[in-house]
Amino acid sequence: MLLAKKTFVPLFAALSLGTSHAATDYLKVSPTQVITNAVPYVAMPLPLSDVRLTGGPLKNAQALDAEYLLKLDPDRMFFYLRQRAGLKPKAEEGYGGWDGAGRQLTGHIAGHYLSAISYMWAATGDQRFKDRVDYVVNEFKEVQDAQGDGYIGALMATAPRVRGTNNAAAGTNSAASGTNAPVRRRNNQALVDGKIRFEDLSRGVIQSGGFDLNGMWSPWYVEHKIFAGLRDAYRLTGNRTALDVEVKFAGWVDGILSPLTPEQIQRMLATEFGGMNEVMADLYADTGDPRWLKATGYFEHHAIIDPLAKRDDILGGKHGNTNIPKVLGDLMRYVYAGDKTDGDAARFFWDQVVYHHSFATGGHGHDEYFGPPDKLNNIVDGRDDESCNVYNMLKMTRVLFALHPDDKYAEFQERALFNHVLASIDPQDGRTCYMVPVGHGVTHEYQDMFESFTCCVGTGMENHALHGYGIYYESGDKLWVNFYTPSTASWKTAGATLNVQTDFPEGGYVSIKVSVPAKKNFTLALRRPSWAGDQFVVAVNGKLQRKLPPPGNYVEVNRTWKDGDTVELTLPKQLHKEALPDNPDRVALMWGPLVLAGDLGPEERRGRGRRAGGAEGTPVFVAADRPVADWVKMTAKDSGEFHTSGVGEPNDVRLVPFYRLPRRTYEIYWDLYTPEQWEKTSGALAIEQEKQHKLELATVGFAQPGEMQPERDYNEQGEDTQPDRVMGRAARRGTKWFSFDLPVDPAHPMSVVVTYYSDEWRRRTFDILADGQRIGQQVVEKGGAPHFFDAEYSVPADVVKGKQKVTIRFEATEGNEIAAVFGVRMIRADAAR
Numbered sequence: 001m002l003l004a005k006k007t008f009v010p011l012f013a014a015l016s017l018g019t020s021h022a023a024t025d026y027l028k029v030s031p032t033q034v035i036t037n038a039v040p041y042v043a044m045p046l047p048l049s050d051v052r053l054t055g056g057p058l059k060n061a062q063a064l065d066a067e068y069l070l071k072l073d074p075d076r077m078f079f080y081l082r083q084r085a086g087l088k089p090k091a092e093e094g095y096g097g098w099d100g101a102g103r104q105l106t107g108h109i110a111g112h113y114l115s116a117i118s119y120m121w122a123a124t125g126d127q128r129f130k131d132r133v134d135y136v137v138n139e140f141k142e143v144q145d146a147q148g149d150g151y152i153g154a155l156m157a158t159a160p161r162v163r164g165t166n167n168a169a170a171g172t173n174s175a176a177s178g179t180n181a182p183v184r185r186r187n188n189q190a191l192v193d194g195k196i197r198f199e200d201l202s203r204g205v206i207q208s209g210g211f212d213l214n215g216m217w218s219p220w221y222v223e224h225k226i227f228a229g230l231r232d233a234y235r236l237t238g239n240r241t242a243l244d245v246e247v248k249f250a251g252w253v254d255g256i257l258s259p260l261t262p263e264q265i266q267r268m269l270a271t272e273f274g275g276m277n278e279v280m281a282d283l284y285a286d287t288g289d290p291r292w293l294k295a296t297g298y299f300e301h302h303a304i305i306d307p308l309a310k311r312d313d314i315l316g317g318k319h320g321n322t323n324i325p326k327v328l329g330d331l332m333r334y335v336y337a338g339d340k341t342d343g344d345a346a347r348f349f350w351d352q353v354v355y356h357h358s359f360a361t362g363g364h365g366h367d368e369y370f371g372p373p374d375k376l377n378n379i380v381d382g383r384d385d386e387s388c389n390v391y392n393m394l395k396m397t398r399v400l401f402a403l404h405p406d407d408k409y410a411e412f413q414e415r416a417l418f419n420h421v422l423a424s425i426d427p428q429d430g431r432t433c434y435m436v437p438v439g440h441g442v443t444h445e446y447q448d449m450f451e452s453f454t455c456c457v458g459t460g461m462e463n464h465a466l467h468g469y470g471i472y473y474e475s476g477d478k479l480w481v482n483f484y485t486p487s488t489a490s491w492k493t494a495g496a497t498l499n500v501q502t503d504f505p506e507g508g509y510v511s512i513k514v515s516v517p518a519k520k521n522f523t524l525a526l527r528r529p530s531w532a533g534d535q536f537v538v539a540v541n542g543k544l545q546r547k548l549p550p551p552g553n554y555v556e557v558n559r560t561w562k563d564g565d566t567v568e569l570t571l572p573k574q575l576h577k578e579a580l581p582d583n584p585d586r587v588a589l590m591w592g593p594l595v596l597a598g599d600l601g602p603e604e605r606r607g608r609g610r611r612a613g614g615a616e617g618t619p620v621f622v623a624a625d626r627p628v629a630d631w632v633k634m635t636a637k638d639s640g641e642f643h644t645s646g647v648g649e650p651n652d653v654r655l656v657p658f659y660r661l662p663r664r665t666y667e668i669y670w671d672l673y674t675p676e677q678w679e680k681t682s683g684a685l686a687i688e689q690e691k692q693h694k695l696e697l698a699t700v701g702f703a704q705p706g707e708m709q710p711e712r713d714y715n716e717q718g719e720d721t722q723p724d725r726v727m728g729r730a731a732r733r734g735t736k737w738f739s740f741d742l743p744v745d746p747a748h749p750m751s752v753v754v755t756y757y758s759d760e761w762r763r764r765t766f767d768i769l770a771d772g773q774r775i776g777q778q779v780v781e782k783g784g785a786p787h788f789f790d791a792e793y794s795v796p797a798d799v800v801k802g803k804q805k806v807t808i809r810f811e812a813t814e815g816n817e818i819a820a821v822f823g824v825r826m827i828r829a830d831a832a833r
């Protein structure tokens with residue numbers, strides 16, 4: 001609902017702005033903290049419990065998340081945790097997906113959930129969340145007590161591979177756990193209780209790399225989620241048992257890792273470990289026990305932190321969400337203990353990620369990995385922008401602002417929240433996304449919220465409970481307002497309450513009503529975003545403020561406030577484009593801080609035939625030489641909806657703020673051409689279309705993999721294979737084999753033309769067979785800009801002779817996989833092409 005726009009009454013007397021307020025040094029991060037920070041905070045976010053969202057899209061996301069959290073069943077999350085501890089599960093079955101049985105991230109969801117409901121209790125005051133927090137903490141306590149040695153976990157591991165250790169082989173039970181008879185995976189590899197493999201680790205058995213440590217999938221990453229849940233339950237809800245459980249759990253960690261040499265520790269850290277250093281640092285802050293500060297050292301990953309501290313961007317090729325939490329952990333160590341390397345690494349990392357690796361939405365990474373800095377053009381298509389990463393970047397951003405209240409942190413927070421984070425949740429049913437891609441003709445990666453339980457489902461449930469955190473920061477008699485969203489802020493230090501009403505992000509009018517029991521002098525520092533240019537206005541009780549800082553700064557209004565005083569702002573949003581650093585003609589269209597997404601139709605319908613146009617047939621704009629406001633027009637006044645006008649090839653496009661475009665095929669980055677460039681390109685496209693036309697004339701049969709009916713028509717068969725979809729195009733991939741029966745014309749020589757996409761996550765090699773005879777071997781690997789391409793294999797005449805159809809089979813070669821196959825076409829090889 002749009003607010004009625006107020007008309008400002010200008011007052012000609014300039015107001016003098018008070019600016020000299022000594023900042024209070026905040027020495028403690030939270031009320032629970034017992035140590036004094038080595039590096040004081042300059043400003044502190046108002047506690048989540050003192051901020052209430054009252055409307056707007058962030059509130060909507062929070063409400064959907066709250067609903068979801070109440071639908072989840074904690075007993076199912078504890079199914080395997082209880083089973084591993086020898087306790088009878090309370091639920092009939094556990095949850096599945098990544099939280100399921102076998103070698104999974106089992107147990108991570110219970111941790112994420114405890115964090116999420118702790119945040120949600122603080123954010124809403126709804127007693128149901130507090131009750132759940134207490135219940136979940138007690139479950140953890142029961143599991144821990146049953147384990148007997150402080151351990152909490154439900155991980156399963158592949159059996160040890162190394163000879164010569166005196167530890168458990170498959171099937172040996174560890175003394176403390178009751179139910180770890182090995183279970184068998186589908187491929188008959190024995191699994192053992194992960195606890196055994198942690199004990200191996202303690203004895204110096206370290207098989208580590210990527211996501212596997214001693215046969216477990218990122219075990220410290222999972223334990224970090226449980227630690228973080230307990231910490232948040234203690235910090236946000238005051239549950240003292242949570243702290244006790246955490247301390248015992250940390251004692252177990254110390255017991256496992258203290259025997260290891262520094263060299264062994266570094267080897268272990270080659271496997272993703274989440275933010276274990278962060279929770280150890282926070283535990284030190286909450287207990288004052290130096291043992292936990294020392295324990296942060298078990299997770300100080302020198303191969304990453306040391307170069308970052310020397311301002312060396314070594315992120316290319318590194319896994320995004322493996323590294324953000326560890327840098328955040330080091331940042332917390334810096335805050336509490338003052339290690340300069342930790343602080344330098346974190347600040348440099350944040351700057352590099354935000355300014356040299358991120359897209360316009362605030363997300364980053366391709367297939368979960370960083371590329372080289374400022375090289376985004378070739379990774380804009382495909383699986384971009386994991387939601388966990390943005391969640392963790394926001395956590396780091398809030399801490400950095402507290403240390404150094406700079407607009408740049410607030411700007412990133414606003415951008416990431418109103419673009420990536422809001423687009424990552426379906427505004428109708430609350431499903432959250434793994435990837436939120438930014439390329440051409442892409443779709444959201446919505447998760448099945450009761451089945452998949454991926455990492456991003458876990459951080460998704462936390463993400464939307466935190467929207468009230470970091471809007472308002474306080475320091476002495478100063479309160480920062482970092483972005484504008486309908487909310488109330490109870491600023492207890494000053495005894496003041498702010499009631500913010502706004503139609504932002506789509507509108508630009510903000511009203512802030514101040515409530516104070518008695519007159520009070522303080523400063524409101526109101527952010528003037530870098531995108532708020534000429535018509536930016538601030539008025540206090542209707543009086544215009546004359547002296548305004550340039551965009552990208554704070555307007556400091558110091559006065560003696562009385563009850564009912566009202567500040568009004570207008571935030572003018574301009575249309576502009578934001579190019580990729582390495583391609584000035586590939587741009588996101590921005591409206592103020594909002595990324596405009598182009599609507600390319602329903603999710604399902606894309607991919608049936610490629611439209612003429614740019615990359616993979618999506619529209620392009622012949623407007624490289626013109627300002628955006630010339631060719632992007634608002635459809636109706638105040639609608640927040642736009643369209644391109646007369647520049648789209650082959651068609652103009654409807655544009656809306658990204659978060660308003662769920663469940664559609666969309667485009668974020670657009671290719672721009674001048675008319676001259678377009679003439680050349682469209683000429684090349686016409687040649688390509690002519691080629692395609694001739695190919696179709698030569699076609700005897702065409703099988704479309706990954707679509708049900710066409711696959712039936714061509715008798716699709718296979719083992720360990722699944723459909724896939726890339727850039728809107730259906731495909732099939734597999735780890736063993738799959739095949740299609742295609743008609744042949746024995747009167748002509750036959751060839752098979754197969755379509756692939758260059759952007760496979762890993763190098764793929766596989767064979768192509770025709771009726772059992774190998775007709776080709778294919779390698780598909782990354783290289784250059786991602787693109788679809790055809791490969792042709794000729795079918796020997798003796799295979800075709802006397803037949804009406806031939807089975808074309810794709811078969812993975814030793815230890816590899818078959819790349820996604822987007823089309824299988826049998827053609828007359830002698831046809832004119």
Ligand SMILES: [Zn+2]
Nearest residue numbers: 386388455456
């Ligand atoms: Zn994730």
